[in-house]
Each structure stands twice: as C-alpha cells, then as structure tokens.
Amino acid sequence: MCPVWATRSRRLEDSHTLYGFSSEAERTLFRQLLKISGIGAKLALTILSGASGEELARYVVERDAASLTRLPGIGKKTAERIIIELRDKLDAIPLAASPGPGSSPAVAADAISEASQALNALGYKPQEANRMVRAVAQPDMSVEEIIRHALHSMVNN
DSSP states (O other): OOOOEEEEEOSSTTOOEEEEESSHHHHHHHHHHHTSTTOOHHHHHHHHHHSOHHHHHHHHHTTOHHHHHTSTTOOHHHHHHHHHHHHTTGGGSOOSOOOOTTSHHHHHHHHHHHHHHHHHHTTOOHHHHHHHHHHHOOTTOOHHHHHHHHHHHHHHO
C-alpha cells in the first residue's frame, strides 16, 4: 500500500479542505504552486494532474511556457509566472532522481511528452492523453509504439 501525504488548505476561515498526494514530492510541489499569485488549490491540482512533477520541473528549467500553456487553465502570463516563481525553488522540491542526459529514462520522458502531444493533436484532452500514454508506456518504447498502444487500449476498452 502506498503512503498518502496530505495537506490542509485554510483559505476560508470556516473551511478545512483535505488534499491527498501519492508522494511527498507531489505535496511539496502543490504547496509551492499555491504560493504563486493567481494559483489556487483547484488550479494547482489541475496542473499536477496534467503534468508529473518531473515534467513540470523540466518545463521550468527549459523555460518552456508553451508546454505549460497546454495544461488546462494555464495562460501565457500564468505559465511565465510559474517559471519565474519555481525556477529558484526546484532544488528544494524532492523530485525523483533525475537521469543524466542521454540516458533511456530521459528519452522515455520525451517520448511520453511527444506521444501526449500527438494524442492532443488528434483531439484527446490533455489529461486523457497523459493518462492513456502513462498506462502503456515502457522505457524502451518509441513515440510511435506508445501512440499505437495507447490508441489500441482505447479501442479495447
């Protein structure tokens, strides 16, 4: 059983909302997103459901505002604000060990991202495309194989 990390939000005086996370890294990233002006709990959860912590970190490091704007609810200004605010705080966030350049997990992350974008272009919603791709992706698969398996899994379900 996977431990669940929780955090409480006290935006309203008389309201306590409990949020659950599958890892401490997700919880920490959620809290960092809440500190950014214009991002509330709902948008932070939407961001985390549309991109993994590693993907979000890569977008920030590469200053890839275009990828951030593909997430639901994120406009150009919010994407730029996320990049500026999180740029210096990524070291404090305990993300999964980042592979070095050229290693196969990094290639798989790029393949997953490309496959998700391709499914977006085919008309799938970003969250649905990410879910489909993550369900079938293996570290040694090419973008084409991931797309083929993701579409095949949708037909079989």
